[in-house]
Amino acid sequence: MRGFAILLGFSLAGALLHDTLHLPLPGNVIGLLLFLAALFGKVVKLEWVEASADLLTGHLLLFFIPYVIGAAALIPFMGHNAVSIIVGVVGSTLAVLWVTGTVAAKTAPKSGEEARDERLSA
Amino acid sequence: MNDFLHDPLFGLALTIGAYAAARAIHRRVRWLHPILSSSAIILIVLGLLRFNIADYQSEIGMLTVLLGPATVALGVPIYKHRRLIRERMKSVFVSVLAGSVTGIASAALLVYIARGSHEVLLSMLPKSVSSPIGIEISRTLGGTPELSVMFSVVTGVLGGVAGPLFLRRAGLGDPVSFGLAMGGAAHGFGTARSLQESETAGSFSALAMGLSGIVTSILFIPLYLWLG
Numbered sequence: 063m064r065g066f067a068i069l070l071g072f073s074l075a076g077a078l079l080h081d082t083l084h085l086p087l088p089g090n091v092i093g094l095l096l097f098l099a100a101l102f103g104k105v106v107k108l109e110w111v112e113a114s115a116d117l118l119t120g121h122l123l124l125f126f127i128p129y130v131i132g133a134a135a136l137i138p139f140m141g142h143n144a145v146s147i148i149v150g151v152v153g154s155t156l157a158v159l160w161v162t163g164t165v166a167a168k169t170a171p172k173s174g175e176e177a178r179d180e181r182l183s184a
Numbered sequence: 185m186n187d188f189l190h191d192p193l194f195g196l197a198l199t200i201g202a203y204a205a206a207r208a209i210h211r212r213v214r215w216l217h218p219i220l221s222s223s224a225i226i227l228i229v230l231g232l233l234r235f236n237i238a239d240y241q242s243e244i245g246m247l248t249v250l251l252g253p254a255t256v257a258l259g260v261p262i263y264k265h266r267r268l269i270r271e272r273m274k275s276v277f278v279s280v281l282a283g284s285v286t287g288i289a290s291a292a293l294l295v296y297i298a299r300g301s302h303e304v305l306l307s308m309l310p311k312s313v314s315s316p317i318g319i320e321i322s323r324t325l326g327g328t329p330e331l332s333v334m335f336s337v338v339t340g341v342l343g344g345v346a347g348p349l350f351l352r353r354a355g356l357g358d359p360v361s362f363g364l365a366m367g368g369a370a371h372g373f374g375t376a377r378s379l380q381e382s383e384t385a386g387s388f389s390a391l392a393m394g395l396s397g398i399v400t401s402i403l404f405i406p407l408y409l410w411l412g
Contacts, residue, residue: 066253073252088320090255091401097259108263115257118250122372123219124203125251126315126333128244130223131230133334135237146300147335150308154290155339155369158312159347162283162392163356163365169275170360 065114068106072097195243202226217341217373255317255397262394265387276364276388280395283368284403287312287396307331309407310400311339314371317397321404336371343370344377363388368396 076093079085085092100106140147199222206222230240262269269276288309295305307327310318315336322332347366351357356365359382366374367389375393379386 069253115260118254118257129333132330146298149298150295157290158369161286162368165282166279166361166364
């Protein structure tokens with residue numbers, strides 16, 4: 063429960079900072095950045111939060127269900143937007159896959175220990 | 185009967201029950217993603233009971249509140265992979281940045297060309313990041329969070345299913361490029377698929393997923409100021 067309390071605390075701190083300072087970053091992202099800073103600064107020890115974090119990220123899908131149900135309720139109202147949605151999702155997803163993969167391949171170290179290790183462990 | 189249905193315990197029990205059932209189904213029927221089967225179970229039950237979806241959503245508000253700590257928790261895999269980040273810092277950062285810019289720009293351009301509505305356009309911009317971050321970006325931009333989740337889920341399923349084939353055809357099958365592309369384009373769905381591929385691909389995918397969430401959030405700051 064300590065880990066869960068810590069994660070809730072950072073989430074709450076992120077939301078508070080977002081609301082009071084009107085920061086343009088989403089509250090949960092501010093919470094994530096604060097949490098990363100605390101981990102790197104050894105303010106929070108990994109073993110305090112690891113079990114709770116694994117539980118939450120392992121069941122991330124559960125927290126999306128309310129939104130998926132909301133989305134399903136919206137499908138009948140898509141109508142004339144259906145074409146633009148399909149074009150946008152399919153085209154953009156393939157574009158991101160190709161650009162990210164190509165840039166990663168081009169910027170990777172061409173030779174050296176790292177690259178060889180990567181291939182061996184694959 | 186009505187009192188029983190309007191107890192928040194009903195919505196929570198239905199949702200977690202459907203989720204547990206969907207995971208059990210997934211162990212036998214691998215191609216059926218649990219998010220699809222759990223949603224189908226809930227929609228069927230709500231339909232049979234003639235239960236209002238808006239009432240159901242207000243009952244399970246607690247689950248959406250938990251998205252906050254779940255997003256914060258993504259810091260743990262990022263922190264665990266800090267050695268990998270340092271080794272491949274340049275490659276990871278440049279490719280995730282390029283992918284995030286491509287995701288936002290291509291979604292805007294394609295929806296505009298295909299004459300989608302303003303609401304569809306705004307809601308589709310954060311579709312490549314995992315839903316907890318996409319939801320908040322969409323809300324801040326003035327999009328519809330439910331639409332954004334729908335786009336994010338469809339993107340994830342598409343990337344997870346078609347991504348590996350597409351990447352191999354493009355000659356991008358090495359584990360680092362593969363993982364970064366899958367995590368950057370298809371967040372959690374892409375990461376789950378990359379982990380099946382190899383441990384290396386999975387860890388880079390988790391990294392790209394977390395980093396693209398942060399990079400995309402930062403890229404949206406000028407857009408908030410412009411649109412706000």
